[in-house]
Structure formats: structure tokens, C-alpha cells
Amino acid sequence: MAVDAASRGYRVALVAAEDFAKGTSSRSPKLVHGGVRYLRQGNITLVLEALRERGRLAKNAPHLVRDMAFVIPTYNWWEGPFYGIGMKVYDQLAGYLELDPSGWLSREETMKRIPSVEPEGLVDGVIYHDGQFDDARLAIHLAMTAAEQGAVVTNYCRCIALIKREGRVTGARLRDAEAGEEFELRTKSVVNATGVFVDELRQIGDEDANPVVAVSQGIHIVLPQKFLPGNTAIMIPKTSDGRVLLAVPWQNRVIVGTTDTPRKTAVLEPRALAEERDFVMEHAQRYLTLDPRMQMS
Ligand SMILES: Cc1cc2nc3c(=O)[nH]c(=O)nc-3n(C[C@H](O)[C@H](O)[C@H](O)COP(=O)(O)OP(=O)(O)OC[C@H]3O[C@@H](n4cnc5c(N)ncnc54)[C@H](O)[C@@H]3O)c2cc1C
Structure with missing residues (x-):
């Protein structure tokens, strides 16, 4: 998605909480x-x-x-x-x-x-x-292509909250694990592609959000x-x-x-x-x- 958006000229930031391709994808049958x-x-x-x-x-x-x-x-x-x-x-x-x-x-x-x-x-x-x-190589190649297309791509940077205004998501609060710093990113849209953790993020600050993943x-x-x-x-x-x-x-x-x-x-x-x-x-x-x-x- 980051490759697609960046190649269409959108300003894109891709943040991953751990190593790229660390989640469920790394445990798949390849x-x-x-x-x-x-x-x-x-x-x-x-x-x-x-x-x-x-x-x-x-x-x-x-x-x-x-x-x-x-x-x-x-x-x-x-x-x-x-x-x-x-x-x-x-x-x-x-x-x-x-x-x-x-x-x-x-x-x-x-x-x-x-x-x-x-x-x-x-x-x-x-x-x-x-x-x-090769799932890991594919993920890394996609991250490299997104960066080549102008996206800012970083790992060990966790989204710790979604920022909302009048019920609409307008940004994300991020924590840089290496520098230990927190900062906010204002955006037009946020794609929550955290796999099985998708509800965990949605429910921060909105405990009533209905779960979408079993x-x-x-x-x-x-x-x-x-x-x-x-x-x-x-x-x-x-x-x-x-x-x-x-x-x-x-x-x-x-x-x-x-x-x-x-x-x-x-x-x-x-x-x-x-x-x-x-x-x-x-x-x-x-x-x-x-x-x-x-x-x-
Ligand atoms: C044993 C097994 C067999 C499978 N077999 C199949 C199959 O045959 N066919 C099939 O289609 N699917 C299969 N799957 C499912 C498939 O692997 C998953 O659906 C897919 O990998 C999910 O990808 P994803 O990118 O959505 O999530 P993930 O790969 O989990 O990626 C989510 C990423 O988000 C990051 N993240 C989490 N929270 C935050 C946060 N707050 N801020 C920033 N980053 C965050 C995580 O670190 C992770 O790297 C299988 C899975 C397993 C475990």
C-alpha cells in the first residue's frame, strides 16, 4: 500500500513497531x-x-x-x-x-x-x-521500493495512539524505540495494517470500538x-x-x-x-x- 500511494505522488510514512516482516507474516508457510x-x-x-x-x-x-x-x-x-x-x-x-x-x-x-x-x-x-x-525478502524489497518512491520508511517506531478530531482520525502518536522519543504525525489518512493487533490500536482511547478480528x-x-x-x-x-x-x-x-x-x-x-x-x-x-x-x- 505504501508503494502504491508513494508512486501516485502521496506523501507517505510507513512505521513498523519491530523488524519489518516480524509479525504473523514471518510465521506463514511461505x-x-x-x-x-x-x-x-x-x-x-x-x-x-x-x-x-x-x-x-x-x-x-x-x-x-x-x-x-x-x-x-x-x-x-x-x-x-x-x-x-x-x-x-x-x-x-x-x-x-x-x-x-x-x-x-x-x-x-x-x-x-x-x-x-x-x-x-x-x-x-x-x-x-x-x-x-520468500516473505522476508518481499517485505524488504517493498519497503525499499516505497523509500525509492519517496516514502519515509522506519522500523522500531510504534504507533501508540490514533489522534482523533470530531470522530475522525487525523494523525498518529508515535514512539521511536531507539531514541525513546514520542511525537505526533498529522495526516489526511491513517492505514492501520497491524494485522492481529488491529483492534488493540483501535481500542486505545476508544474502548467501545467493536473488535474486527477474532x-x-x-x-x-x-x-x-x-x-x-x-x-x-x-x-x-x-x-x-x-x-x-x-x-x-x-x-x-x-x-x-x-x-x-x-x-x-x-x-x-x-x-x-x-x-x-x-x-x-x-x-x-x-x-x-x-x-x-x-x-x-
Ligand atoms: C501458521 C500460519 C499459517 C498461515 N497460513 C496461511 C495461508 O495458508 N494462507 C493465508 O492467506 N494466510 C495464512 N496465514 C495468515 C497470514 O500469514 C496472515 O494473515 C498475514 O501474514 C497477516 O499479515 P499482516 O501484514 O496483516 O500482519 P503481520 O504480518 O502480523 O504484520 C503486522 C505488523 O504490524 C506491526 N505492528 C503491530 N502493532 C503496531 C503498532 N502499534 N505500530 C506499528 N506497528 C505495529 C507488527 O510488529 C507486525 O510487523 C497463516 C498464518 C500462520 C501463523
Whole structure:
């Protein structure tokens, strides 16, 4: 947003309370996916929006976004055709922004792609493509581009209150963490893009402001590469609680997750709960030949 506004000639200040890209974004599965999990929920509008974002990002930042092949290993005869058709719909929805098309894999091809997949009961597989990106580099490049376009960009500068006049936000009170100084910035508009902390900021000085975010946390576990050698990710379309589980290669490791646990308040350094770790490891071991629980013991 800062890049967009600065490049249109607006005077822009971007302030971040901590390191750039420090928040929830740094804990994401590093995927620019087209919302495949929302396809199963039938939320086509959201899938279309995510596919468009994926396509735009791949075009605008080809040095940071790469194609990632996902395999859905199937253990029932009906899953191959079922997920195969679903992924064809996904391809179609992407339209001209489509990556490589999805397809069916035999049992042998599935095992070749994912040598560590659980072979017992494996029927076949479905392959499809999504994007993977380097979130931290993208955030830094965007900050640099915004600065190049004339924006003032600073981190370790927290917005501690929104300044209001006759009910309208007219500025922000900021605290420079390094200098320990506080100062006010008068502006025509303020974009509160603080993610899960959005209500915390809105409610400073306005305790009646209705919350717009329901706080929850999700975790990944990070495993050595031997759990998923190669460059292909695994997608498990339905866990016991009806969620999607992903195992994604990332920088010589494997990221596996995720969970969705409601929390009362947002914290900057959330801690994984034991039951979340158990849930992810229990599901991962069902689909992998190596058991992550042995790694932890
Ligand atoms: C495990 C996991 C899996 C996920 N999977 C997916 C997925 O598959 N698909 C998907 O679409 N999304 C997914 N998400 C969600 C996605 O990562 C988040 O929606 C997204 O990163 C939020 O980005 P953001 O910029 O809004 O917030 P953040 O990345 O949290 O950035 C907000 C920033 O605001 C700063 N800040 C806070 N308060 C202040 C203040 N007062 N003044 C100045 N700065 C402040 C924070 O330091 C932070 O850097 C996942 C998240 C997790 C944790």
C-alpha cells in the first residue's frame, strides 16, 4: 500500500513497531497459494481473489516467487478422481494466471515424486501447482521500493495512539524505540495494517470500538529434510478436524502445519501449545515413512 500511494505522488510514512516482516507474516508457510483450502469450503470468491493475488505476485516479483509442485497422496479409490476434478476446477479458476496444470499420478509416480510417502495402502496421487515465496525478502524489497518512491520508511517506531478530531482520525502518536522519543504525525489518512493487533490500536482511547478480528494462532513444526527429500510438497486435504495439512520444503528443511486455535489476546511471540504440536506430528506420521515424534524424543 505504501508503494502504491508513494508512486501516485502521496506523501507517505510507513512505521513498523519491530523488524519489518516480524509479525504473523514471518510465521506463514511461505506460500503464495491460490486458497486451495477455501475450494473445499466452496468459497469460490475467496479462491478467485487468492488466485489473482498469486498471479500478480508471480508476475511482479518473479525473482521471489517460484512454482511449487504439490502432491495429494490418496489412500482410497475415490480420492484420485475426486481431488483430480477439484484441482482441474482450481486450474480453470486461475484462468490466464494459471501455473503448470494439475494431473493424475500413478502409485509409482507418486512414490517417485515423494520417496518418503507412506506406501501402505497408497492408491495413487494428484499433482497440482502453487507458488512459494520468500516473505522476508518481499517485505524488504517493498519497503525499499516505497523509500525509492519517496516514502519515509522506519522500523522500531510504534504507533501508540490514533489522534482523533470530531470522530475522525487525523494523525498518529508515535514512539521511536531507539531514541525513546514520542511525537505526533498529522495526516489526511491513517492505514492501520497491524494485522492481529488491529483492534488493540483501535481500542486505545476508544474502548467501545467493536473488535474486527477474532484472534487465533496456528503453528508449523520444522523438520530435517530427510522427512521430505526433494522439491515436491505434500497436501493432505482433510485432517481429523477437517483442516488442510501441508508439508513444504523450505531452505533445506520441511515446514509442516498448521493448526487454528482461538486465543483471547494477540502476542508478538506466540508459543506453540503441546496439543498443537501433537496434532501436527500425529497427522504427519500417518503420511510419512519417518515418524516426527521420534525426532522429538
Ligand atoms: C501458521 C500460519 C499459517 C498461515 N497460513 C496461511 C495461508 O495458508 N494462507 C493465508 O492467506 N494466510 C495464512 N496465514 C495468515 C497470514 O500469514 C496472515 O494473515 C498475514 O501474514 C497477516 O499479515 P499482516 O501484514 O496483516 O500482519 P503481520 O504480518 O502480523 O504484520 C503486522 C505488523 O504490524 C506491526 N505492528 C503491530 N502493532 C503496531 C503498532 N502499534 N505500530 C506499528 N506497528 C505495529 C507488527 O510488529 C507486525 O510487523 C497463516 C498464518 C500462520 C501463523
